[in-house]
Amino acid sequence: MSNPCIICVAITGSLPTKENNPAVPITIAEQIESTHESFEAGASIVHCHVRDDEGRPTSDPQRFARLKEGIEKFCPGMIVQLSTGGRSGAGTARGGMLPLRPDMASLSVGSNNFPNRVYENPPGLVDWLAGEMLKFDVKPEIEAFDLSHIIQAATMQKDGRLKGPLYVQFVMGVKNAMPADERVFDFYIETLKRYAPDAIWCAAGIGSAQIVVNEWCAAKGGHTRTGMEDNVRLGKSELTPSNAALVKRAVGMCGKYNRPVATWKQARAILALRTPAFA
Numbered sequence: 001m002s003n004p005c006i007i008c009v010a011i012t013g014s015l016p017t018k019e020n021n022p023a024v025p026i027t028i029a030e031q032i033e034s035t036h037e038s039f040e041a042g043a044s045i046v047h048c049h050v051r052d053d054e055g056r057p058t059s060d061p062q063r064f065a066r067l068k069e070g071i072e073k074f075c076p077g078m079i080v081q082l083s084t085g086g087r088s089g090a091g092t093a094r095g096g097m098l099p100l101r102p103d104m105a106s107l108s109v110g111s112n113n114f115p116n117r118v119y120e121n122p123p124g125l126v127d128w129l130a131g132e133m134l135k136f137d138v139k140p141e142i143e144a145f146d147l148s149h150i151i152q153a154a155t156m157q158k159d160g161r162l163k164g165p166l167y168v169q170f171v172m173g174v175k176n177a178m179p180a181d182e183r184v185f186d187f188y189i190e191t192l193k194r195y196a197p198d199a200i201w202c203a204a205g206i207g208s209a210q211i212v213v214n215e216w217c218a219a220k221g222g223h224t225r226t227g228m229e230d231n232v233r234l235g236k237s238e239l240t241p242s243n244a245a246l247v248k249r250a251v252g253m254c255g256k257y258n259r260p261v262a263t264w265k266q267a268r269a270i271l272a273l274r275t276p277a278f279a
């Protein structure tokens, strides 16, 4: 029996709008409903951003608190991962929600280019975010947009700034950063194993690379991410009707490679996360 595959759904992100796809969940109520459908479809982690009343990205801890509370109520057991990404805020505001003690939070450990800007993650801010995650018992998901980010995460584990085992996500297909390239992907896996032998990996592909990367994850024994943050289409010209439809597509890919889809209990065990109070 092969190892279960954890499916993460990134429901909203900072960029997609209703103009891109009317099904993108923007309000907290829409986000909770979309998460619930995705949870039923097989996702065990939800990666969350929040938007303000105009639909713009924000790091407002109160909005994160309402979303987290709703997900915990309607999707009991699901792993809640809050974004500390740089499109939603600047400086330490990016970590203002960490005292909410979500199960997980995303963490970038280095800088790179995005389509229209520099994605700035200066060392001092990275250390501060990592320190807050240690303080509030939040497991980071390391977002590796580049090879150096994998090695930096391993360095931070060795010197105690990050608690192991690391959970590292390879992000591919962001314009001006790393494209979805299978030989690079394989080298990422090999490099992570060499620098952090106890690490676990997952990956996300942007746009049309989403399903390609889902397939590599299923085939190579990793975990995977889908959702409308990264891609709003099901096929070349067809918009996805929901996040759940993208989750179902990832579930299908797991089936193709005989990977069972991890339940929330299995996902929590794999990631060594705490058991929710009700369980």
Ligand SMILES: [Zn+2]
Pocket: 010, 013, 014, 047, 048, 049, 083, 085, 106, 229
């Ligand atoms: Zn995100």
